[in-house]
Amino acid sequence: MLKTDYAKVSKVYDKNKGRIDFPRDEEIEKLLETKESITVLDLACGTGNYLLGQQQHYEGKNIRWIGIDLSPEMLDIAKSKNLSAEFINANAESFNLEEESVDLIVCNFAFHHFENKQKCLEKIYATLKKGGVLRFRNVEPECMKEWWVYKYCPETFFEDKFRFWPKDLMIYELKKNHFANISAKLEYYEKYKPINELVENYKRRDSSQLAMIDDESYNKGLQRVIQEVSQGETEYKDVVALLEIRCEKR
């Protein structure tokens, strides 16, 4: 499995505005209906955008916020946002938190990076309180084969087959690991955007797909993009399939 160098990606990660806005997480509201205080863990929190958004939405509520990430550089950016959260530099497979201490664990756009996913699920299960909720959000590569990254760098699609667990496998593994009430929601979006944005997006190289491949493959893809633009295209198609999986510890 190819690795993404988040020390490098951290320098451009927040320049992609699509990554910054996290809507209000209704799961937190539901938990607060029955509990006076809760603990929320953002596993592989990156630059802290989910935590930042939720702290604004739930200001004044009794919530202990924790962010864990393997990359010190991504965490440094999260810390610079003056959040009232505890940040832990650790691997999602072996972090050190008290057992049965967390009400909600979210993992956004990160599970594909974890080498030992099985171990990570066991760790999550041990860390969640009984009745606690686990929620993954990520893209679903199998349902977005037309994505421009895969189109111009087809090798990234094959790499993603190694990195991502598709929906049914996720559900199967969650069941095997004793999670209950598992539900999945898959949403697909497509939009035509100005072609000059394609060049910008490609050159930013902030997606793990473009960051993990070698420079030669990356530059070949860039040539394909430049060729497309030179043919007079004015728009390109952007697609995304978003998968949300939610489950509980009983």
Ligand SMILES: C[S@@+](CC[C@H](N)C(=O)[O-])C[C@H]1O[C@@H](n2cnc3c(N)ncnc32)[C@H](O)[C@@H]1O
């Ligand atoms: C695409 S970013 C997502 C960050 C954040 N969740 C968000 O939605 O913006 C993936 C993150 O996973 C982190 N990561 C990769 N492997 C990890 C691991 N084994 N344990 C913990 N974090 C990891 C990276 O450092 C990076 O910050």
